[in-house]
Amino acid sequence: MLLLATLAWPVWAAMTIEIVGGAGNRIPVAVVPFAVSGAADNPADVIAADLERSGVFRLIDGRDLGPAPSEPQDIRFPAWRSKGADAMVIGQLATLAGGRFEVRFRLFDVVKGQQLAGMSYTVSASSLRAVAHKIADVVYEKLTGEPGVFSTRIAYILKRGSRYELQVSDFDGYNAITVANSPEPLISPVWAPDGSRLAYVSFEEKKPVIYVQNIFDGKRRAVARFKGSNSAPAWAPDGRRLAVVLSKDDISQIYLIDVDGGAPKRLMESAALDTEPTFSPDGRMLYFTSDRGGSPQIYRLSLDGGSAKRVTFEGNYNVSPTLSPDGKTMAFVHRREGRYLVATMDLASGQTQVLTDTDHDESPSFAPNGRMILYATRVGGRGMLATVSVDGLVKQRLSQSGDLREPAWAPLWNR
Amino acid sequence: MKYAIYGVLLSVLLTACAQDPSKTGDQSADGKAGQNGAQTSGMSVNGVDGSLLNGKLSAPPKNVTGILAQRVIYFDYDSSAIRSEFRAVLDAHATFVKANPKAKLHLQGHTDERGSREYNVALGQRRADSVNKAMGLLGIDANRMEAVSFGEEKPAVEGHDEAAWSKNRRVEIRYDGE
Known part of the structure; x- marks a missing residue:
């Protein structure tokens, strides 16, 4: 029942695509x-x-x-x-x-x-x-005048029956390959900046452990397997370090750890739970979710020093931050009237826009050109992936037999 | 040899049950206990203590009855506070661990399905940490316990309503080797 990390095989591509909106100022083109x-x-x-x-x-x-x-x-x-x-x-x-x-x-x-x-x-x-x-x-x-993202790949988790598969496919869901599969949950895949490795969390040892796997040769190693839970990996832009969430010393707290090993360094001492770290593209800021203010909200910490500052104020549930490639926009999950929605915030002005209108939207991830956001949603009780243009006008769903979740868009230089 | 001791313990245990029935009542919210059919007759915490002193078990026997058969602590929404009704369950397991030097606890925190998966890993961890802390106060050494979280990934009950969610906000008490 061990995880077959090096086994990879092509999977029948059964993604169906559905465009559910669209209007606005678009370039008219005939193909x-x-x-x-x-x-x-x-x-x-x-x-x-x-x-x-x-x-x-x-x-x-x-x-x-x-x-x-x-x-x-x-x-x-x-x-x-x-x-x-x-x-x-x-x-x-x-x-x-x-x-x-x-x-x-x-x-x-x-x-x-x-x-x-x-x-x-x-x-x-x-x-x-x-x-x-x-x-x-x-x-x-x-x-x-901007690069297209049509040759990029995505990673996501497919739950089929009682098995969990980490898959990598073209951005439109075709040519899917299973790079890891397990009878226990897999969550939180994130691409290294060079697009050759994925960090993810596996529960195969009956607890969350963080692995880094090369997607080309299938080799992987446990990067964080400390006592307690090891979760929520985020790559630093240098591709050599991860921000991770460990519970080894206390409640869930954020640490920095070298991908090649070494002792994790705790970034903050907080009495609340801190999780979902993500770096700004320049590597100088860390955005994360914390309930230190009584409800889960997004904060940012300057890695040059200083204390964490609260970023979200609207509503009592704002989680899962991720930054656009130019560092100007943050996508996150915002709860409104019991619904979980993908929203963006212009970081300079603090202005927030809700982009989705379904009930269970999570795990937002920017396209490498910043023009689309990939996220997980649920339709009729089934997990699907979806994209939305950053203006919120064009949405598209990718579904497959099985439950899709936890998408992550690979960087441009993947191929 | 192992089996002989096991047999003796088991018989003592069963005797204890027979002598001391129905003291703990049931925890009808406890699905695990229900599955094991362990809700009808129980034994007192003292009974467990007496029978398993100097025990060599790494976990309570599968067919154990009474409060030690209860393995699940349930939580209120967005809370990691241990409700008073579960104190006796923690007492029973603490007593068992103290009496059985080989036993190690694996405390698995869980949440309902709502919200982000990673935030839920942290919430489940806080619940497991809460039980871990309570067990520490009951005298269990930290190196005989590990508190971990499964977040929302392993619901006990499938479903998208409060009835399911209330069964899924939980800590499962497991023992190493189980």
Whole structure:
């Protein structure tokens, strides 16, 4: 019954995607079906889905304009302009000898009739989705000036029957791999800044113990296995230390510990329980949850010295802080009228916005470009993952057979 | 040899039961005791003390009856205070641990499902710490106990209402090796 840490196998991807909202100021873009030879899936479907769920684009349907153009000379720009498209993507997928494919795409500024980008990729069948995500990244970056996140991965926990699996998949739920599985609970996966390792909490020893596992070779080690509970790991931006919550000396308190071992250093002495530490991207601040004020609230501690300051004041339950990559926004879980909702706070002004409207939203995690938040929710009693654009307007759910929870979005340089 | 001692202890224990029935009553909230069918006849704390002195058990026998069969302490919402009705349970286990030098306690704190998983690990830990502290006051050495938390991860009862939640806010008294 031991945990099979090094066993990894592909899992049938059964994620279904559902977009439950959307409006606002979006860039109108047409993703024209690629000219496809052979029986392969059309890359345009993946590109369109990626762009839509980012919340930044509005898809323009040009099917009534006649045959889909796949070469620049075939595009009737005035017709696409009249459809309202600012930009459009065309392309081709050709089957080559030896089971390989060539994917070509071009991105056009429809208003000016100019090409903005164009690439050709030669890949095997198993990389066709990856190429489509890459094209979506190029489109996103050309049109917004920010990097896309469509080639990133996520980690999460899947509970199936009585087993718990730590899985890593593409950001849209495809190509899931189980990197650890156990008959006892697994919680709190967090990515190392270099995207090669996950820290997580396993209860396989009938108590919470923190492990760090390399996702490529499957090797792992217990980083915190002290008397009592060892939980809530958070990577320091240097990737060498973790903030962790230990109960070895007292009630649950926050410590810093080297990933390679060594004695944990206690960060604060508090009479209340402190947990859920997370670093600011510059590594100088630690945000955490504490009930020192009588109810769970979020505080921040400067690691340069000084005492902790309270950050949240609205309501009597604010937990699970996480910071955007630019350090300007905090996402957290806010309870309102018995419902647990994902909210954001602009840290400079303190202004708070509730982004979700379901009852059991938890574990928020920013996309590496800061434009979307991945979180866990529950629909009809079943755990699902969901994303919401940071303006709260576009939501999308990922569900699978089994219970999904504890998502964590990997950093950009994962691939 | 081990088995012989075990047998003798068991018979003493059973005798104690027979001589001293129904003193503790039931804790109807205690699901574990109910499962073991241990609610009908009990023995006094003193009875346990007498029969298991100098014992070599690492845990109460599976078929033990009475208050020592009770392994679960329940808590109010967002509270880690031990309700007075559970004092006798802690007394019984403290007495057992003192009488059995090999016995070590594994105190497992749990919460209901509401709220963040990690915050609930910390809440469950506070409940386990609370029982740990109470056992310390009853004379159990700290190195014979470990207080840990499962947070909301291992509900005793599935369900999304107060009836389920009240059964899930608990500390389970386990012994090493169980």
